[in-house]
Amino acid sequence: MTLRPATFAIPGDITKLTGGYIYERRLLEGLQAQGRDMAHLPLGATFPAPSDPDMAEAVARLAALPPDRVLILDGLIYGSIATEGLARVQSPIVAMIHHPLAHETGLDPARAAHLFRTERDNLALAAHVLVPSPHTAALLASDYGVPPDRITIVRPGTDRPTLAPCPADPPLILSVGIQHARKGHDILLRALAEVTDLVWQAVIVGSPHDPAFAADLARLHRRLDLGARVTLAGRVSAGDLAQHYSRAQIFALATRYEGYGIVFDEALAHGLPIVTCATGAVPDTVPAEAGLLVPPEDAPAFARALRDMLQDSALLQAKAGAALRAGEALPGWQDTARRAGQVLDALP
Incomplete structure (x- = not known):
């Protein structure tokens, strides 16, 4: 079978350490490893709030692609590019939607409404849509009018651990x-401040994606007097992250919303x-037997869940065993590419 040639348009730095960028890079x-003619088209880093030059360049470069190449278009671009510009594209378009842009935390109502209209109208131009989770698939079908037969769930792959526990x-x-409001690290810090009577240490790993939120987080850390018990590690190397995972006994993320959440698979x-929190795709991603899910925005409930894990060794061991069994059943990145490739090759 001939593999369909394609171009993957992604904004900004593809090596950025966010779940969306890791997914798309892998x-x-x-x-490419399939032997497919697969090109990477980098576009302006200002999406999903594109500058005029980035918008103009994106429209021109996408419209110039030949009609025999499939265009996979990253969701940060797809949900914010001008619809009249996207309509100029001759290639069959496959939208890669991690979660709708209008669902981002902290948007003012006018901005959210604009992004909703833009993404809804742009999705009508897609030949197919790739999503990472059943939650996002259902949301696009119910709220954005995408026919379910034009949506394929392509779950992210997972690498096997390189270090023993x-x-x-x-x-x-x-x-x-x-360090972005959606990830809820502020809620986590408040929860940790409620369990300081117990013995533990904590590390929060993640780049300061939103400088204002990162500054607020550092101030909250000082105000709660968490000191050396909680390390705001920022971005770390792959080797250091592997060390953190091997040394950890509990994974905690007080997220406000996830379209998937690759870190849960890790x-x-x-x-x-x-x-973690029962929001977005999290209940689809984290098996109930492997974790404790509480309502989002509820630091006391998060603190109680942490306390239960820390004080009840039988609960901790049962959840750990279930997590390991679930982790062993996760797909690899080769499986992710195979599923996406099937979609590309089936397009008319």
């Missing part, structure tokens, strides 16, 4: 996610019980 590499003493609570692969 998918791009996986499609080496639990830290005192117990290490690990959180991984960019935690499962490492056999870590998870404390």
